[in-house]
Amino acid sequence: MPRQWKRKTDRGVPANVLKVASDEVTGKGKSVRSVAKAHGICHVTLSRYCKSLQKLRDQGSSDLPSVGYRSNNKVFSEVQEKNLADYLTQAADLYYGLTPREVRKFAFQLAVTYNITHPQIWNENQMAGPDWFTFFMKRNPSLSMRSAEATSLTRATSFNRTNVERFFNSLGRVIERYKFDGSDIWNVDETGVTTVQTPERVVARRGVKQVGAMTSGERGVLVSVACAVQALGNAIPPFFVFPRKRYKEYFVQNGPTGSAGSGNASGWMQEEDFLLFLNHFAKHTKVSPEKKVLLLMDNHSSHLSVKAIDFCKEKGIVLLTFPPHCSHKLQPLDCSVYGPFKKMVNTASDAWMKMNPAKTMTIYDIPNIVKTALSAATPKNIRAGFQTTGIWPFNPDIFEECDYAPSQVTDRPDPGTSLKSGAFQPHSPPIHLGTASSPPTNQVTSGSSAIHDATMSCAPAEPATSGLSPGQVFSPSALRPFPKAGPRKTSSGTRRKRQSEILTDTPVKQALMEEEQRRGSKNVRKSILGKNKGRQKKKERTPQRKTTKKILKTNAEDSETSDDENLCVICLEAFGNSKPKEVWVKCAQCSLWAHQACTPGLPAFICHHCDSD
Incomplete structure (x- = not known):
């Protein structure tokens, strides 16, 4: 049978015509032939339809007989x-x-x-x-x-739903408290740009199994780029974090105008780098205690520092965090900006490789590539990100039930309630x-x-x-x-679970200070214990033969300077008892002496004590 079957005739009577004709036959007592002739249908078709309808009614069903072609x-x-x-x-x-x-x-x-x-x-x-x-x-x-x-x-x-409602409740409370509008709401997030791009599709010869594209290397070096966008579609120059311990201003001289940066060993955002970014953010947004702004960000550990919170409270920046692992749905940069931005980065990297043949891309070329790729951060894309997440215009009911469906699995x-009522058995198999x-x-x-x-x-x-x-x-x-x-397994871990919070509120800041103090005292205690343990292990590693060598060396040093008191480290015979013209050699490490005849005769003599060490 063909997959695309097409009807070749227009024969067949619609179900509504048969229903009207059957009502005239059964209700008005007309003959089948006269009704069929009046409606232009076959009298056999109408008779068969009337019989099927009567059979269904005798069975007590209100359905109509099926008509037309069926598979x-x-x-x-x-x-x-x-x-x-x-x-x-x-x-x-x-x-x-x-x-x-x-x-x-x-x-x-x-x-x-x-x-x-x-x-x-x-x-x-x-x-x-x-x-x-x-x-x-x-x-x-x-x-x-x-x-x-x-x-x-x-x-x-x-x-x-629980995490999302908590976030929107905090967002609504902050907007109402400080009377924020679209010009006061900002979002910041970091993304990584590497020196090895993902090549785009190219035109090649048909039938070839493998088509290659030139990249700078096998594994790239990553540079973090922090961007901040406004709900009305504006953005500030990006902030770069280079994998260098010493940052120089010429690193970003080819980047977007007004961009800044910092450096550390990993290239990822750290607490010190985030504090520098906040200075960069305050400089370009002209924020002040009289004109506050709202900064939305994730719960990354580099953002949760007391120094950063103190700086924000001093400058008038209100910090609100997203729920953990929800940035793919709630963060405007992830929803509408970073997707086209990464595609533009790959396109710009491919163009750089074609314009610089036989050259390797370095981390100092990334600011120029980011400058080209930031054309994807258009005001339309930025506003779409804030709108689709329900942040601005404020819409806490932006997400439907199907968006929360994956979380229903867990x-x-x-x-506290279900176990008492017996509605949930904790030992039932999943x-x-x-x-x-x-x-x-x-x-x-x-x-x-x-x-x-x-x-x-x-x-x-x-x-x-x-x-x-x-x-x-x-x-x-x-x-x-x-x-x-x-059922969830009970865990004895003491790690704190993050949630959406207003970091600049006093209770949240106080909790972070206490957490940092506990973490600092724990690290100090670990370092002290580690030093003591290392010293103890060093003592236990000292072998007995090393003591013997030290005793021989000490005896040689404490004795008189006369050559008669020097002993052969191998046969322990005094130098004064040596034969005329007998040659002595010195150990290259411990400087102890021995008869040349007692040694293996190698060019550089090392005694058996040092050799065993």
């Missing part, structure tokens, strides 16, 4: 395929989407479990055929093949997204699939020809439950 080799009904499409959509929203091959295997498991007639080739391959999958996708245009973006588990689970009830290992049930599962299963249970009953027994419900989630994490 004879269709495995699942329309309702069943809709349930399967809804299941695939929700699995993708949870970031546990199924590949085409997994969908085909799952369709075969559904057909076998619910005793639905299917082709014999499905049993041989243990999966549905590729043609079925192709037509299934065409019949459900709401589905499409997409390339999934890798998302870490911490990001997927940390972006939940949703757990409150231990449910994983796997193959069918148990028969499907009609019970509604807990967690993220509760609403979905409840909707499935309200679906109309399948016809008896589908293979379902009376009262059985076609439910894909019952055969393959959605993933659900088990």
Whole structure:
């Protein structure tokens, strides 16, 4: 059968015409032939439709008979395929989407479990055929093949309603307290620019298996670039952090006008570098205690220092942090600026390599490349980032339920309430997204699939020809439950969990000061213990033979300077008892003497004490 079937005739009667004609036959008592002639349809078609309608009414059903052409080799009904499409959509929203091959295997498991007639080739391959999958996708245009973006588990689970609501509550409180508008809200974030770019696609000869593109090296050197953007679309010059301990002003002479920088051994933003950036930020924004601004940033350790908070309170900068691992959804720079910026960096790096053949790109060429790539930070992109995150205009309801769906995998009830009511068993095994290992049930599962299963249970009953027994419900989630994490393990760690906070508030600053004091005292105690332990190990490493050598050397030094008191380090014979013209040699390390005849005769003599060391 051709994949693209086209109808060649316009024969067939619409269902609404048959319904009107059947009402005239049954309701008004007219003959079938007269009504069929009046509506221009075949009297046999109308008679067959009236008989089917009467049969359904005798069974107590209010449905209408099916009319027109229908597929004879269709495995699942329309309702069943809709349930399967809804299941695939929700699995993708949870970031546990199924590949085409997994969908085909799952369709075969559904057909076998619910005793639905299917082709014999499905049993041989243990999966549905590729043609079925192709037509299934065409019949459900709401589905499409997409390339999934890798998302870490911490990001997927940390972006939940609790963390987001806490952030927007703090943001709304700050905006209302200081009467901020779009010109006062800023966002800062760092990104890395390396000297080895990702080459773009090129035009090459067809049929070649491998096409190369020139890069500066195999592993690049990274330079951190900190950018700050305003909710109205403005931006200040970038701030560079070079992997150099001594920063020089000429590092950024080819960069954007007004840019600044610093340096450290790693090239990543540190506390001292962030303090220098705050000076750079205050210089370009003209902030003052009378005209405060709001600076949004992440919870990186380099941003959480008491010195930086004191500087911000003095200058009039209000600091608000995002929830941990939520910057991919809440940070404007990540949402709309850094994506096109990285593409422009690759384009500019490729152009630099073509204009400078046989040259290696260094970290001092990066400011010029960033200068070219910053054309991606247009006011339109910047404003779009603040708008899509709901920061400005302020919209705390910007995110929908599907945005929080990945975090539902780890949703757990409150231990203080659920354990008392018995609604959650702490030792129940977690449910994983796997193959069918148990028969499907009609019970509604807990967690993220509760609403979905409840909707499935309200679906109309399948016809008896589908293979379902009376009262059985076609439910894909019952055969393959959605993933659900088990109870959280109790941890004895004392590491503090970060959250969205207003850092310039006094209680938060006081907590950071206490944390730094504890960290400092702990580091001092570790250093003292490490020194004492090193001294103890050094004493334990001292061997006995070294003591013997020291005793011999001490005896030689404390004795009189006469040569008669010098002993051979090997045979211990005094120099005064040596034979005439007997040659003595000195150890090259400890300066002790020995008979040349007692030594191996090498050009440089080393005694057995020093040789063993």
